Amino acid sequence: MHLKGAGTERHAEMQIATPEQVAELAAAVGPRWEALVFAAAYTGLRWGELAGLRRCDVDFERNLISVTRKLAEVNGELSFSPPKTAAGKRTIGMPSFVARSLAVHIDLYALPGADALVFPSADGQPMRRSNFRRRVWEPATTEVGMSGFRFHDLRHTAATLAAASGTSLKALMARVGHASAAAALRYQHVIDGQDADIVRYLERFGEEPPVPSHAHDDTTGTAVSSPGTRVPGWLR
Numbered sequence: 222m223h224l225k226g227a228g229t230e231r232h233a234e235m236q237i238a239t240p241e242q243v244a245e246l247a248a249a250v251g252p253r254w255e256a257l258v259f260a261a262a263y264t265g266l267r268w269g270e271l272a273g274l275r276r277c278d279v280d281f282e283r284n285l286i287s288v289t290r291k292l293a294e295v296n297g298e299l300s301f302s303p304p305k306t307a308a309g310k311r312t313i314g315m316p317s318f319v320a321r322s323l324a325v326h327i328d329l330y331a332l333p334g335a336d337a338l339v340f341p342s343a344d345g346q347p348m349r350r351s352n353f354r355r356r357v358w359e360p361a362t363t364e365v366g367m368s369g370f371r372f373h374d375l376r377h378t379a380a381t382l383a384a385a386s387g388t389s390l391k392a393l394m395a396r397v398g399h400a401s402a403a404a405a406l407r408y409q410h411v412i413d414g415q416d417a418d419i420v421r422y423l424e425r426f427g428e429e430p431p432v433p434s435h436a437h438d439d440t441t442g443t444a445v446s447s448p449g450t451r452v453p454g455w456l457r
Contacts, residue, residue, distance in 0.1 A: 250358070265379030
């Protein structure tokens with residue numbers, strides 16, 4: 222399926238990935254971080270929201286994620302705080318293939334306990350964005366021919382995919398946590414429907430994207446694998 226504008230720049234500082242490119246990036250970052258890529262690209266959570274996510278924030282019975290806090294880094298100091306706006310505090314659905322990816326990730330990499338981070342660093346601490354960008358993200362984007370594509374562009378990708386479902390502006394704003402309609406309108410073309418409808422639409426992208434399952438994990442998380450293989454069975 223071709224999405225209008227996918228794989229092209231839609232805004233001076235905004236790039237959109239195709240579902241196939243998302244799958245390639247998920248492969249390139251390696252097993253430890255592939256669920257992070259899928260979650261960012263299909264839920265639209267911000268970096269700080271993903272970095273602050275705990276086990277208790279993920280409901281696998283209903284495939285829901287609750288955003289109740291974020292991780293921020295100021296002058297090298299990490300701290301957790303509530304979302305900046307009321308719109309940022311939200312509960313959204315995730316496609317079943319993202320839920321399965323997260324479930325496997327949590328079993329393998331998260332520490333025990335309801336308050337444990339879903340995406341801790343290799344030493345069990347909160348992630349530092351600068352370290353992730355340097356050690357994992359930049360090598361991965363270079364490997365798949367997407368140099369310059371930012372992690373935040375996965376959020377733009379998620380919002381554009383959600384808008385392509387034909388959802389209402391209100392539902393789109395709620396999903397991405399925008400308090401301003403103007404911000405959400407960047408992603409909405411035809412539009413005029415609820416979060417569940419968006420999730421049903423997104424399910425199609427987990428059916429057969431070309432992704433990798435031959436990546437090897439390592440201590441830096443920079444391992445990459447060749448594209449072209451299919452989604453692992455547990456993602457289907």
